[in-house]
Amino acid sequence: MNQTAVDKLAEDILLLLREPQGSIVPLGELAAKCMVSLLEINGGLARLGEWGYEFNITTTDACLMAIPDVLTETEISYGLNTNSIGNRILAYRRVGSTNDLAAERANEGADNGTVIIAEEQTKGRGRLGRHWYSAPSSGAYLSILLRPPFTPDRAPGVSLLTGLALIECLQSYCPGAVQIKWPNDVYINGKKVAGILTELSAESDNIHHLVVGMGININQTDSDFPTEISHLATSVSIACGREINRIELVRTFLQKFETEYESFCTDGLTGCIDRLRRYSYLNGRQVTLVSGNRTIEGKAVGIGPDGALLVEKDGETMAITCGEVTVTNH
Numbered sequence: 523m524n525q526t527a528v529d530k531l532a533e534d535i536l537l538l539l540r541e542p543q544g545s546i547v548p549l550g551e552l553a554a555k556c557m558v559s560l561l562e563i564n565g566g567l568a569r570l571g572e573w574g575y576e577f578n579i580t581t582t583d584a585c586l587m588a589i590p591d592v593l594t595e596t597e598i599s600y601g602l603n604t605n606s607i608g609n610r611i612l613a614y615r616r617v618g619s620t621n622d623l624a625a626e627r628a629n630e631g632a633d634n635g636t637v638i639i640a641e642e643q644t645k646g647r648g649r650l651g652r653h654w655y656s657a658p659s660s661g662a663y664l665s666i667l668l669r670p671p672f673t674p675d676r677a678p679g680v681s682l683l684t685g686l687a688l689i690e691c692l693q694s695y696c697p698g699a700v701q702i703k704w705p706n707d708v709y710i711n712g713k714k715v716a717g718i719l720t721e722l723s724a725e726s727d728n729i730h731h732l733v734v735g736m737g738i739n740i741n742q743t744d745s746d747f748p749t750e751i752s753h754l755a756t757s758v759s760i761a762c763g764r765e766i767n768r769i770e771l772v773r774t775f776l777q778k779f780e781t782e783y784e785s786f787c788t789d790g791l792t793g794c795i796d797r798l799r800r801y802s803y804l805n806g807r808q809v810t811l812v813s814g815n816r817t818i819e820g821k822a823v824g825i826g827p828d829g830a831l832l833v834e835k836d837g838e839t840m841a842i843t844c845g846e847v848t849v850t851n852h
């Protein structure tokens with residue numbers, strides 16, 4: 523059997539061992555169902571061992587004991603109940619940037635909903651050309667390729683709905699502590715836990731594709747962050763005080779993302795806006811907003827029906843549709 527055939531056999535064995543989880547399966551049954559010899563079953567089990575799966579194996583049976591927390595296609599797809607998001611998952615150990623890979627796959631014709639995910643990024647990018655620190659095996663760095671049915675002017679709404687999907691995913695880990703710092707940052711207890719970088723390829727009235735990238739700090743400890751950002755950054759694990767199963771978190775996020783995205787495609791931000799307002803970190807704070815060559819100082823007073831940030835200055839309320847916000851009083 524060549525490497526690829528052993529990998530495929532290992533995946534087949536895995537599916538048989540996890541249904542139901544913890545069941546003891548005779549090796550002969552595995553061999554019969556996979557239509558291979560017992561020797562080949564041993565090879566498949568050994569491959570799963572190399573991937574980090576743990577078993578109880580006797581001379582006659584095998585039982586799956588532990589699943590590694592590695593962001594593989596097999597694990598993320600398992601039990602993922604979506605229509606299109608994650609129908610194809612390309613999972614890597616180490617890449618430059620998942621957003622760059624997603625754009626390349628898009629240009630090669632990859633489908634709407636393709637997810638690119640990596641354990642580590644060497645050239646992770648943030649907004650405004652910043653670096654996104656992407657330490658190995660502790661966070662999730664992923665990009666979703668979309669081929670939206672709407673025009674480019676509606677694309678900024680996708681960043682907002684992504685933030686909302688992330689917040690509602692993270693709320694199940696840290697209830698009440700998660701907020702959005704308009705438009706793209708997700709905060710827990712006042713520190714950044716995730717960032718979103720949406721990149722558009724479009725003509726004037728037609729989107730070729732949209733790549734929505736997000737970096738989520740999941741199991742980092744305080745000392746994992748470089749000193750220059752450690753006072754600003756947090757992780758889900760730091761906030762909850764326990765180790766988080768990254769696979770489950772990513773799966774939950776993809777499901778929530780699809781729900782919000784489908785609703786956005788039909789109804790725009792209507793279904794999102796009240797929740798975005800509720801989770802807004804900026805509400806009532808004094809902010810400085812830089813948008814192009816304009817700098818505005820004022821008080822953030824809300825979010826408009828189109829997702830714009832409402833800033834009050836000298837008794838007048840302005841709706842700001844894009845920009846970088848700094849909080850000037852905490």
Ligand code: BTN
Binds near residue numbers: 620646654706718
């Ligand atoms: C920000 O807060 O500035 C946005 C950060 C976005 C980081 C993610 S990690 C996955 C994807 N690939 C990248 O290179 N960037 C985004």
